[in-house]
Amino acid sequence: MAFVAATFVRLCGYLQDPRLVANFQRLCGVEGTFSEKEETTTRLKGDPPKQPDQDREEYPRQRNPPRDPETKMEEREDQEDHRTRDVGNGSAGEPGGDGGGGDGDAARAKPLRRNSLTGDAGHEFIVRNRLLFYLFTFGTELGNEMFFIAFFPFLFWNVDALVGRRLIVVWAWNLFLGQSTKDLVRWSRPASPPVVKVEVFYNSEYSMPSTHAMTGTAIPFSLFLLSCGRWEYSFSFGLSVALAWSLLVCVxxxxMGMHSVLEVITGFLYSLLILAVLQPMLDAIDGFYATHPLAPLAIVLSHVGMGLLAFSLDSWSTSRGDTAQALGTGVGTALGTHVNHRLGLLTDPPLSALPLAVPAAGLGLVGRSLARFVLGVAVLLVCRMVMKAVTIPGLCRVFGIPAGDVRSARQHMRVELPYRYIVYSAVGFCCVSVVPFVFGMVNLA
Structure with missing residues (x-):
């Protein structure tokens, strides 16, 4: 038993090693442009030189370690010198251009989005395989906010509202449990160097487990379980799509250099565990939201309570905002479900109509679906813009917080929690109740 435990610990240590991530990145054609000073500093902080016979030790990992301005300036100068040497040697071309030295596929790139907390834009890196770069960029977007903003409404308005409602429940619970677990475990992101930060937007969050891996597993598999038998399609096709979706997001x-292999595997397994518990309860939860007279009160109290619990675990980070956003969306969609049932809006097809046939993709269907999607998203964006413009200044005035710096103001729990809840509850409610009503007014229902 002791041998098994020791082997398991060694395996976890190996899977957590940032050098495993760096090796995978190099295999996929991603290389860093680290200065010698950065690499030396990382080793001095605890990483031993690479030796064939030496056991691997984990890089020390810090969450946004403070650096004085002089150190930052020296590092920036070293980086520029290092990059100049790279270009002079023909190892890579200018951003978006072809590299020299006989490698026509090499190009310099920077992370697509700044860090949401610090504003850091990240370092340049070299991409030698553009196909994999675009593939994995697409894969990571399958777990980002913008994808869900498009995916859930399209599912509600054009495919199956029942499946959409239940997926929101799965998504909210996965994010709540995943982000809360991050703030309890408090593991930082893989050390850089040696890892190349292809993405830096979430770099200020803790990293264990990977919530991208969790949502990227829970959503496709829950979608498969909810739609299989309800819609007419091949079981093997649905399972293959779910597996491919999950694998793409996890890898x-x-x-992207955001997670170790261990963190991704943990997120995958954690999500399956949550799904095993939650999936059999979705029918009862959806029925309660729709029909019970006390459902609105229970919905608000339960989701706000979960948010308060999550926000009390650690200092401000983007994970708290994401948690509140998911819970707020859950509140809005659940309340919208209750209102729809009371008013007889957006009713589900009767059981006698199941299984539903997949319609042929004609021009009329495609045009109608696109018209719904464009109009619906426009309504949601207007709702979000108006609610955001009203909520943040109003909350700052109520709590006496300066509203000039929005980023700083939103680091206060008293602003961030109600802001996320109010704005995204309104967006979720609009998506489920208001937009279908608008469709009826313009003959798109």
């Missing part, structure tokens, strides 16, 4: 997080 993309390692490629």
């Amino acid at each position: 993309s997080r390692v490629y």
Whole structure:
């Protein structure tokens, strides 16, 4: 038993090693442009030189370690010198261009989005395989906010509202449990160097487990379980799509340098565990939201309570905002479900109509679906813009917090929690109740 435990610990240590991530990135054609000073500093902080016979030790990992301005300036100068040497040697071309030295596929790139907390834009890196770069960029977007903003409404308005409602429940619970677990475990992101930060937007969050891996597993598999038998399609096709979706998201997080292999595997397994518990309860939860007279009160109290619990675990980070956003969306969609049932809006097809046939994709269907999607998203964006413009200044005035710096103001729990809840509850409610009503007014229902 002791041998098994020791082997398991060694395996976890190996899977957590940032050098495993860096090796995978190099295999996929991603290379860093680290200065010698950065690499030396990382080793001095605890990483031993690479030796064939020496056991691997984990890089020390810090969450946004403070650096004085002089150190930052020296590092920036070293980086520029290092990059100049790279270009002079023909190892890579200018951003978006072809590299020299006989490698026509090499190009310099920077992370697509700044860090949401610090504003850091990240370092340049070299991409030698553009196909994998675009593939894994797409994969990581399958777990980002913008994808869900498009995916859930399209599912509600054009495919199956029942499946959409229940997926929101799965998504909210996965994010709540995943982000809360991050703040309890408090593991930082893989050390850089040696890892190349292809993405830096979430770099200020803790990393264990990977919530991208969790949502990227829970959503496709829950979608498969909810739609299989309800819609007419091949079981093997649905399972293959779910597996491919999950695998792409999970591997993309390692490629992006945001998670170790262990964190991704943990997120995958954690999500399956949550799904095993939650999936059999979705029918009862959806029925309660729709029909019970006390459902609105229970919905608000339960989701706000979960948010308060999550926000009390650690200092401000993007994970708290994401948690509140998911819970707020859950509140809005659940309340919208209750209102729809009371008013007889957006009713589900009767059981006698199941299984539903997949319609032929004609021009009329495609045009109608696109018209719904464009109009619906426009309504949601207007709702979000108006609610955001009203909520943040109003909350700052109520709590006496300066509203000039929005980023700083939103680091206060008293602003961030109600802001996320109010705005995204309104967006979720609009998506489920208001937009279908608008469709009826313009003959798109």
